[in-house]
Amino acid sequence: MQIKRCTTLMTVVLAGTVQMVGAADDADKLGKTVTQVGAEIEGNADGSIPRYTGGLTKKDAPPGFDPKSGRWVDPYAAEKPVLSITAQNLAQYQDKLSEATRELIKRFPESFRVNVYPTHRAMGYPERFNELTKANVGRCQMVENGLSLKGCFGGVPFPFPKNGMEVMWNNTTAPKPGHYSMISQGMYVDANGTPIQCAVQDTLVDSPYHDLKSSLAEYESGGQRYFRAMVKQLAPARIAGDGNMLTYTTDPVAFKNQFYQYQQGNRRVRVSPEAQYDFPTTVSGGAAFYDEIGLFLGKMDRYDWKLVGKKEMYIPYNTQRTLYTKMEDLTSAGSGRHPNPDLIRWELHRVWVVEAALKAGERHASPKRRYYIDEDNYGAGMMDSWDKAGKLHKLVTQLPFMAYDLGTPVGTATLTYDLSTSVYYLNTQFAEPNHGIFPRDTVFTASTWSPEGLARRSAR
Structure with missing residues (x-):
């Protein structure tokens, strides 16, 4: 018995040692044989995906860029589709398009197309972010059957993802400024092609996970909040003064995700x-769900997640032209029944493919989903979903760009097309000169993120 116990103990020790050595070897690859976030450095065989050279930095800012404007000049504005x-010609390229994208082309053959531009691997990261990504290798773990994270902070949780849930955690914690405010509008377009300005919003966003001046210990002791948003509705008049507040954590088992609403009518x-x-999200006209924000947001407990692999796909990328356009321009093609294809930039990128299948006994309007998550920026990509009848349900696309002066990608906007109703929704658009994203050095106080803080900020 004593020999058996010693043998068992030795097996455990050896396994732990091998795991530590493996993690150290993986961490050492970052920035050398793979990029700082674990992506392939080399391009593809025909050069349509270039070699990664580090992404855009402050020196790459185009003429006319004002760092205080809250807007980033498109560095590729002069480029034409290739x-x-x-x-x-759909049959020739369909293997690089998602099923829902192909469906839009088939549904609107005279007016919808995918304009493919030169691929730019523009996404880069602050050095502190890269250091934290390296530190996450080995120490970052999924617990509670994958529903929570432990030992993860600041960088990509899993730069060498081994399963679908790890890829999705990389997506939900995708890099962003740690603290910023934002003024934007949301719009949806009904089945007749009529655009409706559904909201003008003044939003505070706080991401303690990405507060690079903080630490893992501070993050975990502070409730593991990776995303908080407080929205004050400025327009239209019927909802002006209303507000809502969302808080999401990397341990929703111990620290529950929280949702509050303030209604001006009853204060x-x-x-x-x-x-x-x-x-459905508050102002989307029923087109978008809460767990579709940023491609996926929330608790992963209702699905089984399968990592299919990696492939080359056309996805929206470097998308300033979509974000800074006016509503009437975005709906100026196809009688408004789909977004103007001239205002969406698609590029060829390598993506992780993850399939989500609804667990037995659970319910969801989209029992099947397929995600395409960019290897260079886990906050970029798209998602197809299917309804309970097995029919294509939605195309959800993220609209990322590189904030070159901040050294970090930004992906605040999601464009959703509901194929079952022909309603589409853009949740974040900076159509007016005073709209934009405004990073903050100061941390919002704890009292800000309280029900009382929501009431104070929202009340007219």
Whole structure:
């Protein structure tokens, strides 16, 4: 018995030692044989995906860029498409398009196309972010059957993802400025092609996970909040003065995700437990769910997640032209029944493919989903979903760009097309000169992120 116990103990020790050595070897690859976030450095065989050279930095800022404006001048504005994928040549390129993208081309053969531009691997990261990504290798773990993280902070949690949940955690913690405010508008377009300005919003965003001046110990002791947003509605008049507040954590088992709403009409803050999963977001006209924000946001407990692998796909990328356009321009093609294809830039990138299948006994309006997550920036990519009848349900695309002066990608905007209703929704658009994203050095106080803080900020 003593020999057996010693043998078992030795096996455990050896396994732990091998795991530590493996983690150290992986960490040493970052920035050498792979990029700082674990992506392939080399381009593809025909050069349509270039070699990664570090991404855009402050020195790459185009003429006319004002760092105080809250807007980033498009460094590729003068480029022309190298390819347009239409109903006529769809068969030639369909293996690099998602099923929902192909469906839009088939549904609107005369007016919708995918304009493909030269690929630019523009996404880069601060040195502190890269250091924290390296530190996460080995120490960052999924616990609670993958629903929570432990030992993860600041950088990519899993730069060498081994399963679908690790890729999705990389997506939900995708890099962003640690603290910023934002003035933007949201719009949806009904089935007749009529655009509707559904909201003008003044938003505070706080990401303690990405506060690079903080530490793992401070993050974990502070409730493991990776995303907080407080929205004050400025327009239209019927909702002006309303507000809501969302808090998401990397340990939703111990620290629950929280949702509050403030209604100007009764001047009350109430808890909104329904504001998650497939509950429609407040102003989307029913087109977008809460767990589609940023491609996926929230608790992963309703799906089984399968990592299919990696492939080359056309995805929206370097998308300033979409974000800074006016509503009437975005809806000026196809009688408004789809976004103007001239205002969406697509590029060829390598993506992780993850399939989500609804667990037995669970419910969701999208029982099947397929995600395409960019290897250079886990906050970029798209998602196809299917409804309960097995029909294509939605195309959800993220609209990322590189904030070259900050040294970090930004992906605040999500464009959702509901194929079942023909309604589409852009949650974040900077159509007016005073709209934009404004990074902050100061941390929002704890009292800001309270029900009382929501009421104070929202009340007119």
